[in-house]
Amino acid sequence: MKSLKIPEATVMRLSVYSRFLTRVQEKGVVNISSGEIAEGIGGSPAQVRKDLAYFGEFGTRGVGYNANELNHHIMKILGLGEKWPVAIIGAGNLGSALTQYKGFIDRGFKVVAIFDNDLNKIGLTLNGIPVYSIADMEKIIRELDVKIAIIAVPAEHAQGVADHLANCNVMAILNFAQHVISVPEHIELRNVDLAVNLEILTFNLSLQKEKDKEK
Numbered sequence: 686m687k688s689l690k691i692p693e694a695t696v697m698r699l700s701v702y703s704r705f706l707t708r709v710q711e712k713g714v715v716n717i718s719s720g721e722i723a724e725g726i727g728g729s730p731a732q733v734r735k736d737l738a739y740f741g742e743f744g745t746r747g748v749g750y751n752a753n754e755l756n757h758h759i760m761k762i763l764g765l766g767e768k769w770p771v772a773i774i775g776a777g778n779l780g781s782a783l784t785q786y787k788g789f790i791d792r793g794f795k796v797v798a799i800f801d802n803d804l805n806k807i808g809l810t811l812n813g814i815p816v817y818s819i820a821d822m823e824k825i826i827r828e829l830d831v832k833i834a835i836i837a838v839p840a841e842h843a844q845g846v847a848d849h850l851a852n853c854n855v856m857a858i859l860n861f862a863q864h865v866i867s868v869p870e871h872i873e874l875r876n877v878d879l880a881v882n883l884e885i886l887t888f889n890l891s892l893q894k895e896k897d898k899e900k
């Protein structure tokens with residue numbers, strides 16, 4: 686594999702390709718072309734070929750890619766060759782919705798623990814996953830070897846939770862709270878904000894409206 690800095694947009698597309706390949710494999714497809722992948726995910730064949738070229742030579746001219754081999758390789762690149770135990774902090778609306786998300790388990794992410802500071806929630810299980818006291822987080826995260834944590838607490842508590850996670854040997858945080866948090870350099874941080882995505886949609890809709898007006 687070439688040791689290049691892979692653009693984040695490429696990494697995101699790899700995840701999309703992989704999920705598409707899983708679906709076509711389930712339908713019994715053996716070989717697939719860059720054109721078919723592009724059509725399936727709504728991109729261009731040239732983009733697919735360019736993305737895959739980051740990782741060396743794949744596919745056979747005229748035959749395309751072996752779907753199984755390609756997907757296996759992409760999943761390995763994405764670090765999905767192994768199972769990842771995940772912890773959720775915040776057993777509220779979002780936290781409990783995330784415990785029901787089948788897409789996690791299908792991709793090797795297993796929610797193994799939820800942490801909360803509400804005494805009424807501690808000791809319960811959410812979809813079979815125990816809710817522990819935030820006070821026990823460090824001990825349990827280390828015991829369960831959790832490297833990825835999801836923050837689903839109110840914004841004003843997000844930084845405190847992130848600081849606490851930094852002391853628990855966590856390597857990556859997915860933050861859903863609408864609060865800019867800072868973490869030590871060695872921790873990977875991604876923020877998810879559905880409102881931002883909706884605003885991108887409304888921005889594009891407004892642009893379209895302006896263009897229509899000009900016609």
Ligand SMILES: NC(=O)c1ccc[n+]([C@@H]2O[C@H](COP(=O)([O-])OP(=O)(O)OC[C@H]3O[C@@H](n4cnc5c(N)ncnc54)[C@H](O)[C@@H]3O)[C@@H](O)[C@H]2O)c1
Pocket residue numbers: 774775776777778779780800801802803806819836837838839840842845846860861862863877878879880
């Ligand atoms: N990013 C998005 O697109 C998106 C979408 C929905 C919700 N959210 C955000 O996710 C967060 C959770 O939303 P919700 O609707 O589930 O809220 P909620 O109030 O239903 O749940 C929050 C949970 O966090 C717990 N909590 C609070 N402080 C804590 C702390 N210091 N340690 C441990 N647990 C603590 C509470 O007891 C509660 O169980 C909010 O910040 C919300 O804005 C983001």
